[in-house]
Amino acid sequence: CELGHIYSCANIGIIGGSGFDDPNLFENPIERDITTPFGKPSDVLLEGSIKGVSCVLLARHGRKHQYQPSDVNYRANIWALKSLGCTHILATTATGSLVEQYRPGDLVVLDDFIDRTWGRQCTFYDRTEGGPRGVCHLPMRPAFCEKARQALLSAARGRGHVCHATGTAVTKQGPRFSSRAESLMHRQWGGHVVNMTTVPEVALAKEAGLSYAAVALVTDYDCWRENEQSVSVSEVLEMFARNIKKAIDVIVDAVQILAADSDYSYLDCHKDLVTSAIMLKN
């Protein structure tokens, strides 16, 4: 990372997963209806501030939960947040646990993923009019921004919540949950949690040069355990509702931690990585 740094303050995008739609999160919110070269985001974006820090909130599935995971316009969501000046994105996601130690109610700051999705638009570099030029081969190690991850982890630990410092998310296509054989396979692959939205969101945020991290809320044990029923929507929603306050507190505190930083040179590194990943012929 050779460039002198150009960022002096943080503007933090928040992507709320299922159940994360607290309208009281923001001071003085303004609705922004945005169209991007990649289409419309899931809903209007709410621009406002949390304890004085500029933030933008977006409901991943739409405020009425109208988009299933494979129909979310991830590209428009990330592009819209970036176009409103976001430097960071903090995301929440409901997940099933694939390991005994990650219990329902726990938090996990994701550090890796396994992509089990198909047919989703997973790059901005596809010659869409108004989009960027070239072909982008972006490294995915590390997948998430370590600075943003540490902010989420400190926030969670500061609040006294059980929070696992690392976790690999297996992101499946959905909308159905896994079969038992799939769940056992995801465990063998080294997955810690399973969800339906981390891919392509994390990769697109990285292509956009943003600092992105996600806090997963464990809602269930999927369906790999002996003598236990499979996960259900009611179980996921009930656990999410019971624990959503934790996720909100963590995001609120992580926003303050990121904004208190005096050195944003890591943001330049994210941008430089993208520049070095683009193949462009004149």
Ligand code: ADE
């Ligand atoms: N989201 C919450 N629980 C899940 C599970 N078991 N599988 C996929 N996505 C989930």
